[in-house]
Amino acid sequence: MRRRGFTLLEILLALSILSIISVMIFGSFRSIVESVTATEEAMESLHHGEIVFEQLVSSMRSAAYFDSNPEAFTFLHEPGLGNPPDDMLSWVTGTMAFLPPRYPTRQGLNRIFLSIEDIDGQRGLAVSAYPHLLNPEDDQVEEIEPWMISPRVKGLRARFYDMRTEEWVDEWEDERQIPQILEITLFMEPLEERGPLREIVRRIDIPVARLSREVRRGRRAVGESTAGAEDGAGATRGEPSNRPPQQPRGPSRPPGDPR
Numbered sequence: 571m572r573r574r575g576f577t578l579l580e581i582l583l584a585l586s587i588l589s590i591i592s593v594m595i596f597g598s599f600r601s602i603v604e605s606v607t608a609t610e611e612a613m614e615s616l617h618h619g620e621i622v623f624e625q626l627v628s629s630m631r632s633a634a635y636f637d638s639n640p641e642a643f644t645f646l647h648e649p650g651l652g653n654p655p656d657d658m659l660s661w662v663t664g665t666m667a668f669l670p671p672r673y674p675t676r677q678g679l680n681r682i683f684l685s686i687e688d689i690d691g692q693r694g695l696a697v698s699a700y701p702h703l704l705n706p707e708d709d710q711v712e713e714i715e716p717w718m719i720s721p722r723v724k725g726l727r728a729r730f731y732d733m734r735t736e737e738w739v740d741e742w743e744d745e746r747q748i749p750q751i752l753e754i755t756l757f758m759e760p761l762e763e764r765g766p767l768r769e770i771v772r773r774i775d776i777p778v779a780r781l782s783r784e785v786r787r788g789r790r791a792v793g794e795s796t797a798g799a800e801d802g803a804g805a806t807r808g809e810p811s812n813r814p815p816q817q818p819r820g821p822s823r824p825p826g827d828p829r
Contacts, residue, residue, distance in 0.1 A: 619758050619770045622695065622720050625667040626684070626754065627774055632665040634679050634702070635748060635778040637785045642702055645749060647728060647742040654725025654757040654767055656686035661748070662702040668719060675701050686726055687716050694721035695756070724767060725757030733783070747786040750779035 576584075635643045643662045650656030660683045668684075669676050680699040687696035698716040705711070730742045731751040742749055751773060758768040 618720065618722055619756060619768075622723060622756065623754075623770060623772050625719075627772065629663045629665050629667040629682060630661065630752075630774050630776055632663050632667075633748060633776050633778055634662045634664050635782050637781060640746060640782065640785055643748070643782070644745040645742065645747070646745060647730075649728075649741055650686070650726070652686070652725070655727035655755075657726050657728045658683065658685040659726075659728055660684070668697045669699060670717065673699070675699075679703075683716070684726070685716070686724070687718075689716065689718045692718060692721045693724065695719045695723035695726065722759045723756050724759055725755075727755040727757070729753040729755075744786070746782070748776055748779040748782040750783065751775055 633643075633645075646658070646660035648658040650658065660681060662679055662681050664679050666676050668682060669680065679702045681702045681704075683698045685696060686693065689696060695718075696716040697719050698714050700711055700714050728742070729738045729740055729752065730749045731737075731753075732739050733750060738753065742752075753771060753773045756770045758770060760767055
């Protein structure tokens with residue numbers, strides 16, 4: 571009987587079809603893996619940015635201010651000239667956010683400096699701090715080195731709501747008054763190489779700003795009342811209270827505020 575089998579041409583054709591199907595399956599699987607990996611990295615980066623912002627909001631909302639010595643609680647802002655923006659912010663706070671676990675003055679009031687710095691070959695969001703009553707010209711201040719908070723944050727920009735003109739401004743020039751509402755933008759590292767930086771924006775209310783505004787305008791005499799960190803920790807007799815001033819219901823907000 572005549573034997574039947576596959577010819578060489580049929581075998582080559584079958585192998586070619588099998589190779590094409592295998593390449594298609596592998597390509598689809600690779601695309602799925604890359605998509606899942608990119609999504610996980612995006613979620614991790616977004617979560618990281620939210621953690622940094624939680625610390626920032628906690629520190630700013632706990633800003634301290636005592637009208638018996640307003641010069642010690644000035645709010646400083648220096649606009650950056652870099653691209654992305656690298657603004658510097660400084661305020662006095664009673665919170666432990668941003669401070670290392672064994673920082674010597676962790677439990678007291680500290681002046682925080684938040685900026686974009688180059689540390690050990692990495693550029694990112696950095697913080698330095700020292701006791702708020704320490705003279706800025708003291709030699710100890712010069713010895714304080716900033717520490718890295720997040721190398722994923724490549725830029726920082728601040729805008730401030732001017733209550734007089736009801737407009738947003740890019741600079742805060744009145745150091746003797748704490749801004750009541752400010753907008754912070756963090757520029758996060760791109761998900762892809764040479765990709766665009768991602769922006770995370772938050773608006774922050776500072777409770778003690780109302781008191782500093784009243785003192786600045788002369789509506790409240792220096793030493794008439796005191797306010798401090800938002801945590802509301804009570805003070806001993808003869809010491810200024812850390813409790814913020816009572817806020818009226820329905821505080822004024824800038825037009826277009828999403829909250």
